[in-house]
Amino acid sequence: MTTGANAIAGPRVRSLAASTAGAALRGLALGVFAFAILGPLANLVLWSVAERWYTPFKLPVVYGFRYWEAVFRPTGDAMASLGTSIEIALLTVVFAFALSIPAGYALGRLRLPGRVLLLILFMLPQAFPSVAIYMNVARIFYTFGWTGTVAGVVAVHTVHGLVYSVWIAAAAFAAIDRDLELAARNLGASAWRTFLTVTLPLATPGLMASAVFIFLESLDEFTGTFFVGVPQVSTLPLLLYNASMGGNYQIASITALILLVPSILFMLVIERFLNPQVLSRIGR
Template identity: 65%
Template sequence: MTAARNSAARNPLAALWWVPRGIIFGLMAFFIFGPLFNLLLWTVAEKWYFPYSLPLEYGFSSWAKVFAPRGGAMESLTNSLVVALLTVVVSLLLAIPAGYALARLKLPFRGLILLAFLIPQAFPNLTVYVNIARIFYEIKLNGTIPGVVLVHVSHGLVYAVWIATAAFSAIDVELEQAARNIGAGAFRAFLDVTLPLAAPGLMASAIFVFLESLDEFTGSYFVGAPDVNMLPLLLYTTAAGGNYQIASITALLLLVPSLVFMLIVERFLKADVLSRVGH
């Protein structure tokens, strides 16, 4: 302690080392939490206009409008949750056998198969969804929940298959072989040994798919609108109309589950699983 004080006394600039770091961390906190604080203010602002930096009146009348029968928020929230849950179910039904095969079997062109799941992310979403909407219109899927689910699954499979493959790869194959040696069949060994061990990774995969579906706008717009109302569509229409209170409340409804689920993912996804993603 005395040596540090003597060093600071000899070199006054050394005592100011925390100033640039404090400025950097302060700016980072402002850019991260500033927009969130502004969002929260708009959710309770009754009257707020330039040049005032804070709302002139506070209240919850906008919340009542959002959740009123004619507000559209409850219908949009219900549709978003139903579509997200169905997307998770379909994605996992496809990803679990695919991930297990990619992790356990010596498949030719395994790397190309994994890369193929990234194709939906490789092209501009707008052009892809315009053509999907045209095809779905011809087969009567446009403007339906199954149609929206299929579009969301095309993006959700990226997370589902890659994380499922990593989860199964992180499990020692000898555990499954030990179950087979004491008389369990292949399917029984998978259900009793491999699947429970892979459950945390699969749960994290499901959460990623759920959040991706919940926030998906472009596919929901071109395939679902105007018959299937979703929260991202409500957020877009209210923000475009200048109703920032309703838009902020809708954005908060989308933000809260994202924050909660990301904390859950952080607990489920271990380092051994993350190290095998893409391998």
């Protein structure tokens, strides 16, 4: 009886010690992780409500929402920049979609020769230093008079967004069972009707995710906008840059926090719409 109890208690004690050590390790890792993510965020939040904060002090001297009010004032630069940013982002989604739906369908569905090469081609702009690329883009756009226009910035953002949207669209179309389309053709639907009533609705979740992604990329884009858009076109990231260069950390922090909102929404959307079946086909 006693030996039996020992035999049971032995491993239990050992496993308890092991699980305590494991929990401690997990807790530590989680703490480091949380600090790495939440530390800068906390700093941003602090700066956004600090009306006065100077060196010997570890925390702001005067707290207040003066800068928030300044940013959200309807006549302020920030609201105008937000408007421009959203306008550019929406136009970018429209143009990137107009190109990536047919391109994605062709790459995902039709057996094109050299489709992998084509997919890599869309990745290429990402492979070079963006400053070098956008400087040259700006130089070429200048000869057409496109610099400083919303159209010019949309063009730059669209090319940037295509990298992702073509890949995601190709994966979304490739994930659709061919028989689903054939069943529609078989019952009397033309190729075009089949695309509209079967293929496109089934690809919609993937395409939605890609739309959100393009939108956010455009909202966050800095380098291209800086070279092509300045000074006539001012987006939120440019405002953020100007504010922090000018030492106005409050405006910069608030702008950064505004830019964070869509990113969080995006994560929720991607979780909802991009299922593993589609994700597993990206890049195939």
